Amino acid sequence: MAAAEEKKAEEKKVEEKPKVEFKFPPNETQLGIIAGIIAALITIFTGLPAVIKAVGMIFAFVWCADSVRKTSKYGLGTGVPSIGVMGTGYGVVGALMGLAFARFGNIGQFYPGVLVGVVFMGLIGLVSGFFSNSEKYIALKIPRLERAMMELGMAGTLALLLEISIVTGSLNFDAVVTRVMETGVIAFMFILSGMAMFHPYNACLGPDERRERTLMVPVEISGLLCIILGFALLILGTSPWGPWDPALLIVFGVVIWVVFYTRFIKTCMKECYATVGTGLIKTIE
Amino acid sequence: MTIEPELIWIVVYVTIGGMLGCLGAHLLPVGGAPAAMGTATGIATGTVQIMLGAVVTGLFTAATVSSFSNNIWLVSLAGAVGATIMIQVVMFMANVLYAFGCGVVPVSGRVAVDPITKAPQTAYKTPQTDGHGVPDVVFISGTVGGFMGGFGGALMYFALLFYANFMYGTAVIAALSIFVANAILAAYNIRGTTEGYWDPKFKKMPKALIGSFCVSVLAGIVVMLATIALGGGA
Numbered sequence: 001m002a003a004a005e006e007k008k009a010e011e012k013k014v015e016e017k018p019k020v021e022f023k024f025p026p027n028e029t030q031l032g033i034i035a036g037i038i039a040a041l042i043t044i045f046t047g048l049p050a051v052i053k054a055v056g057m058i059f060a061f062v063w064c065a066d067s068v069r070k071t072s073k074y075g076l077g078t079g080v081p082s083i084g085v086m087g088t089g090y091g092v093v094g095a096l097m098g099l100a101f102a103r104f105g106n107i108g109q110f111y112p113g114v115l116v117g118v119v120f121m122g123l124i125g126l127v128s129g130f131f132s133n134s135e136k137y138i139a140l141k142i143p144r145l146e147r148a149m150m151e152l153g154m155a156g157t158l159a160l161l162l163e164i165s166i167v168t169g170s171l172n173f174d175a176v177v178t179r180v181m182e183t184g185v186i187a188f189m190f191i192l193s194g195m196a197m198f199h200p201y202n203a204c205l206g207p208d209e210r211r212e213r214t215l216m217v218p219v220e221i222s223g224l225l226c227i228i229l230g231f232a233l234l235i236l237g238t239s240p241w242g243p244w245d246p247a248l249l250i251v252f253g254v255v256i257w258v259v260f261y262t263r264f265i266k267t268c269m270k271e272c273y274a275t276v277g278t279g280l281i282k283t284i285e
Numbered sequence: 286m287t288i289e290p291e292l293i294w295i296v297v298y299v300t301i302g303g304m305l306g307c308l309g310a311h312l313l314p315v316g317g318a319p320a321a322m323g324t325a326t327g328i329a330t331g332t333v334q335i336m337l338g339a340v341v342t343g344l345f346t347a348a349t350v351s352s353f354s355n356n357i358w359l360v361s362l363a364g365a366v367g368a369t370i371m372i373q374v375v376m377f378m379a380n381v382l383y384a385f386g387c388g389v390v391p392v393s394g395r396v397a398v399d400p401i402t403k404a405p406q407t408a409y410k411t412p413q414t415d416g417h418g419v420p421d422v423v424f425i426s427g428t429v430g431g432f433m434g435g436f437g438g439a440l441m442y443f444a445l446l447f448y449a450n451f452m453y454g455t456a457v458i459a460a461l462s463i464f465v466a467n468a469i470l471a472a473y474n475i476r477g478t479t480e481g482y483w484d485p486k487f488k489k490m491p492k493a494l495i496g497s498f499c500v501s502v503l504a505g506i507v508v509m510l511a512t513i514a515l516g517g518g519a
Contacts, residue, residue: 079317082333086469089462093507096459100511120510124503128466131496132473138492140473173515181454190458 028066032151035063039158040115046171047109049241050233050249053166058222058256060159061193065200065218067155069211070148072201080205084198087156088190094121094157095164102171111171118157125153156197163189166229166249169238185232192228196221213267220260226253291448292512296505298444302460303467303501304494305437310336310471311490312430314376314423315479319415323387325478326394326416326423328379332472332479333465336434338375340464343368343435344457347442351453357443364439365432372431376419383418391418395480401425415478426481438464449512463504470496 026034042048042056064087072080098117105113129146131137161171167185168175180186200217201209230250239245269275313335316327328335346367351360380391392409393399394416399406401422410416419427438460445456474493479486 079331079334082331082469082472085333085337086465089465092458092462093466093504096455097507097511100514104514120503120507124466124500124507127503128470128496128500131499132470136492137496138470138474138489177452177455181458182452184454186454186458 035059057162061196061218063155064197067152080202088194090153091156091160095160121153125150223257299505300501302437302441307497309430309434324414339368340438342371347439361439365436368435369431389417391420
């Protein structure tokens with residue numbers, strides 16, 4: 001009797017499960033335009049506090065993860081992590097080029113010259129996508145691969161530029177070289193940026209993958225990155241706003257991480273068919 | 286404004302390095318997900334990750350040598366040797382794990398007789414699988430691939446360090462980034478698993494090299510423009 005009731009209750013529970021909440025309004029094109037404009041604007045205003053730059057960074061990473069999702073959706077011959085690492089690679093080259101051009105055409109604290117790197121990386125991504133997709137060359141035949149790889153290059157460059165801008169507080173090439181490259185902070189940046197790009201789709205891919213749910217993960221990883229960048233900023237002491245700037249960034253990172261981590265787990269629990277505890281690891285007898 | 290020959294050498298070396306990286310990636314034993322279950326020949330991860338692991342080690346050795354020498358051959362060969370040692374250790378350890386952990390012998394799935402040692406392969410292959418581990422010929426092919434990739438990576442590093450006048454860390458990270466952009470084209474071309482130079486997929490290699498050439502030239506131009514913007518290579 002009790003078992004039947006339990007079963008009934010379980011069935012009822014299962015019926016309630018498929019409920020989708022948290023819609024993410026912009027589609028892929030809209031997200032690209034919105035995130036690109038916001039991230040580009042925050043990139044060229046270097047005098048902003050680190051927290052605002054972190055907001056721009058989150059937008060850039062959401063765009064990156066969305067581009068990786070677009071690229072990998074049709075099943076490539078390579079793993080999703082490779083695409084993320086490639087996005088970071090584009091980002092580093094683009095950021096170096098942008099920084100080299102930063103001193104041209106600046107008006108006070110605004111450096112529109114850095115966007116040259118973004119444009120060039122878009123071009124390299126486009127060429128790379130063309131050769132991968134063209135019938136005459138590698139012939140992957142994935143719809144809109146060119147566009148996805150172009151967006152990946154642009155978004156990766158913006159994300160890397162914003163990270164560099166957070167740590168150094170400026171876009172001066174020599175300052176970046178001594179404070180980011182030679183101190184080894186770039187190693188953290190390289191792999192955590194890669195994580196923020198490839199991990200969302202790598203972890204969520206499958207038949208029930210949903211864009212809104214996947215795009216919560218890059219925000220969460222950006223929170224982790226904010227914490228690490230905050231500590232780097234605190235130790236290097238490069239912020240023009242004093243030690244409050246990194247402290248605020250660390251708090252912001254922790255809040256973002258906690259909020260989006262719990263939200264992601266709750267969404268997963270809600271949208272899955274059932275969650276079953278397996279207990280401790282069992283051994284085969 | 287005059288263009289100095291050093292700026293042209295940046296583009297030439299970055300192009301050669303990128304194409305060598307793309308070529309080297311085609312020679313590696315890439316197993317992918319099937320190799321993780323022991324059902325395909327090669328190392329159990331994607332092309333880019335294997336190549337990246339080898340080249341990072343190669344750049345370590347190249348950077349060490351470049352701190353006391355500015356000979357292009359010495360720096361490039363140091364990178365090549367570092368990458369070769371890394372890929373060989375990985376292949377050897379994969380064999381140890383497959384043989385003593387899974388209980389399968391290294392055997393190729395694409396050929397009946399090993400092209401170099403003439404050892405029979407089909408008799409030792411588990412039915413329904415595509416080979417296991419890293420057999421002799423795959424080991425040799427992977428060694429050559431690691432050597433080429435490491436040489437290419439170190440060549441790019443040399444150009445960035447001595448011609449573009451970047452600092453050590455910047456040159457390493459930029460060389461690595463350009464390398465990844467080329468390795469991805471090889472990964473697209475391989476599509477999953479490959480065994481090395483006799484694999485049927487190796488015949489498609491020239492097409493990826495054309496793509497790699499164009500991407501590397503663009504990347505070289507990007508570095509050249511950055512060098513000019515920073516003060517004409519000085």
